[in-house]
Every structure is written in structure tokens, then in C-alpha cells.
Amino acid sequence: MKITIVMKGCEFSMDVATQEPILEIKNKIQHFLGIPVDSQTLTVCDWELIDGLDLDDYPLISDGTKMHLSTNHTPPPVSPSTKMKITVKFSSRKFQIDVDNTDTVRSLKEKIHIVDGTPIRRMTLCINAAEMEDDFRSLSEYGVQESSEIVVFLKAMSRVMADPPSRRVSVVVQTSSSLMNAARIPVEMNDTSRVDELRQLLLERRMLPADEYIFIHKQRIMRDDCSLRWHGVENGDFLYVFKGTVSRGGY
CATH class of the missing domain: 3.10.20.90 (Phosphatidylinositol 3-kinase Catalytic Subunit; Chain A, domain 1)
Structure with a gap:
């Protein structure tokens, strides 16, 4: 079944088994976002989900359920916007x-x-x-x-030295299991290319189904209108992509 993980500022979907342990869900979040398991708190309807239990121990959880993720990890994956x-x-x-x-x-x-x-x-x-x-x-x-x-x-x-010319960078786009079974997609682009151009390239090549996506680099949500260079992307870096949208006005 599919659940939605809701954080401050964004949300993304994830495929899980009906008997999947809560701890395994936290491990997946750690793998994709880099947030340590012991820093995560998952709640549904203000009830905290306990590591030692499985999803089927919570009758209120079904396909489409939204789980809220809070964390004491520093820095947080998304900083409050002020x-x-x-x-x-x-x-x-x-x-x-x-x-x-x-x-x-x-x-x-x-x-x-x-x-x-x-x-x-x-x-x-x-x-x-x-x-x-x-x-x-x-x-x-x-x-x-x-x-x-x-x-x-x-x-x-x-x-004053001129800005360095654009250069090609090779990155790996890691998708979540809810998109295409946690695929790793190698991509090469100019470092002056914007994030929305990367998204369009993946859509045109049918590497992603048509939908809204969030890209994350080093635990930070990437801005659509800014370049890979602006985000500090280097050769060999991983960019994580989740289905979802940024829900607040700024990044």
C-alpha cells in the first residue's frame, strides 16, 4: 500500500507492506533523507508510532494514510521560512x-x-x-x-576573476520505491542547468512518470529556478527525488 510522509514544507509518498515494521520505514527515510532513525518521530492522528510495532498493529493506518515526520536532527532537512x-x-x-x-x-x-x-x-x-x-x-x-x-x-x-565556465557534471538521481522501485538514474548535465531543466529532461526521456517532484541534495530541498552549481552539486553526487510538492511559499 502507499502512505504519505508529511514534513515541514513538503510531503512525499512511499510504498510499504501492510505488516512493515515502523523501524523499517524509519530506515527508508534515513536512506533517502539522511535523517538518523533515532532523530525521527512518526505520528498518525497525534499518536506516536513505536519502533517495536508493525503497521498492522495500528488499525487506523491504511492505503493513503498520512504520517507526520518530526525530527530533532540538526540541521533539519527543511529550515522554517521567515x-x-x-x-x-x-x-x-x-x-x-x-x-x-x-x-x-x-x-x-x-x-x-x-x-x-x-x-x-x-x-x-x-x-x-x-x-x-x-x-x-x-x-x-x-x-x-x-x-x-x-x-x-x-x-x-x-x-576580480570571471565566473568559471559551465562544466559537465555526472550525478545519480535516486528515486524512491514509490516511483520506480528505487532506481538509480545516471545523468550528465551542465552545472549551470537549473533544477527544473533536470526535471524536464527526466520527464522527456520517460525516466519519471508525469507528476510533481521534489529534488533533494545533501538534505536540502532544491529550488527549481536555481542551477546545479548554485546548489553546490559536484561530480558523483546523489540527487534524491520524491513525488510531492513544496507546500509553503518559499524554499
Whole structure:
């Protein structure tokens, strides 16, 4: 039968046996999302499912049942989304900008570029005198909050290097058992290709049935409109795909 695992911000379906142990379901979740079994709590109608029992020990569970997954794993697979306004300060000017705490340093640079026109590759961002070095870390990981001030330093033109050209990356798309028996699909694309282009490629080649999908890389839901490079995807990485949609406004 098929059940639906519901997390904060998304949900995906999973095929299970009627007598499948609760612990085995948690093992599958750990395999696909990287969340340790001992960090998972599964509930149905506010009743916690116990590791030592099987699905048929719970008469309320049937085909189509939704199980809610909560976790104390850090970092969580999906960070809560919070809109906030911060101040961006240059040496001679400053302005406010709306961001999401799940935005990355790179996406903040992109927003500054849209508002101000400053080339992204010239920017060095700092908060509380500390440089925000990793473009793929979220703003929340740097402690950015409502009304935080981000200082922008500009690199000298002689030090600015062009963005590296696109390159081919080979990845493995791992599907869940509810899609096609946990298949592993090798895919090669440019690292500048967007996630929605990857989805379209898999659909056109009939490697996935027509439906809505969530892609996950290193326990983070991938944004459709951002590139593989933006997500930090490297050669040999696994991208996990589940049937479902992101249910909140942001990623």
C-alpha cells in the first residue's frame, strides 16, 4: 500500500507492506533523507508510532494514510521560512532589502545586484565584522535576523576573476520505491542547468512518470529556478527525488 510522509514544507509518498515494521520505514527515510532513525518521530492522528510495532498493529493506518515526520536532527532537512528586512551598507550608501532566512549568501548577492547593479563577483559580504565566505550557506547560519546590517566591500577590478565556465557534471538521481522501485538514474548535465531543466529532461526521456517532484541534495530541498552549481552539486553526487510538492511559499 502507499502512505504519505508529511514534513515541514513538503510531503512525499512511499510504498510499504501492510505488516512493515515502523523501524523499517524509519530506515527508508534515513536512506533517502539522511535523517538518523533515532532523530525521527512518526505520528498518525497525534499518536506516536513505536519502533517495536508493525503497521498492522495500528488499525487506523491504511492505503493513503498520512504520517507526520518530526525530527530533532540538526540541521533539519527543511529550515522554517521567515521573511525579514535587512540593511545593506556600502561605503557611501545603504538601503534596505527583503530576504528570507533560508536564502543563501549567493542569492543575497544576486538580490543586491538586481537592486544596485553591483557585479556579484566584486562583492564581499560581512556581518558583525566577519566575512560571509561560503556562498552556499544560508543567511540563518550566519545569524542574519530582522534589521541585521550587511556590509558590502568591493574587490578591486584587478582581483576580480570571471565566473568559471559551465562544466559537465555526472550525478545519480535516486528515486524512491514509490516511483520506480528505487532506481538509480545516471545523468550528465551542465552545472549551470537549473533544477527544473533536470526535471524536464527526466520527464522527456520517460525516466519519471508525469507528476510533481521534489529534488533533494545533501538534505536540502532544491529550488527549481536555481542551477546545479548554485546548489553546490559536484561530480558523483546523489540527487534524491520524491513525488510531492513544496507546500509553503518559499524554499
